[in-house]
Amino acid sequence: MKLACQAKGRRGAFAFDFAFESRHRAVALVGPSGCGKTSFLHGLAGLLKHGSARIQIDGDLLLDDGIDRRPAHQRRIGYVFQDVRLFPHLTVRQNIAFSQPYGGDRLTVAEALHLMDLEGFEDRRPAALSGGEARRVALARALAAKPRLLLLDEPFTGLDASRRERLAPYLMRLRDQADLPMILVSHDPRDLDLIAGETVVMGVGDPG
Ligand SMILES: Nc1ncnc2c1ncn2[C@@H]1O[C@H](COP(=O)(O)OP(=O)(O)OP(=O)(O)O)[C@@H](O)[C@H]1O
Secondary structure (H helix, E strand, O other), X not given: OOEEEEEEEEEOOEEEEEEEEEOOOEEEEEOOOOXXXXXXXXXXXXXXXXXXXXXXXXXXXXXXXXXXXXXHHHOOEXXXXXXXXXXXXXXXXHHHHOOHHHOOOOOOHHHHHHHOOOOOOOOOOHHHOOHXXXXXXXXXXXXXXXXXXXXXXXXXXXXXXXXXXXXXXXXXXXXXXXXXXXXXXXXXXXXXXXXXXXXXXXXXXXXX
């Protein structure tokens, strides 16, 4: 497959303009703290007020703000935030079902629960989940919206080494079984070696 992404924008005084192409389904985006990795993901996802993006998957134009500025909720882009952001008052099942209205019919909430091994957790609330379980719910929620591209900001943050190793196979399932292209941001290249076929480096002061 071929993934081509470009995004530019600004947050306050910080401006970025970055692009990459990859033939791998899972791409790691690394770079020093503050270089703009999260800003780039936000630009792709449509979360920046001042920003634009262009995404192509296998020659298919998924998004081009130059042609059509599409709001975040209409982009078929899943985003898993660093701090997970589950709704605390909703159960696991309700958290996952929340994103389904935007999706198609290929994967149901039950299938997302199954793929992330969350059967038996459906009626729990986020306060009763471990950090790794909460990540899996966030992944299932993103998946249930039927994204064409998944953005993961620091997916292993806050997990110790053994929990990182236990979470990695779930990301591989999304990559391989759900056939979902993904961009992962991390500080730690070792995390990304587990998942990513290619590492793209974003530098400070030398965007694009
Ligand atoms: N809301 C904001 N207003 C102004 N500047 C911001 C805002 N958010 C981020 N920045 C600045 O934009 C720059 C890029 O931040 P960003 O979070 O994208 O970097 P990053 O590479 O993801 O960093 P890290 O690896 O530390 O998470 C930083 O200099 C940051 O201070």
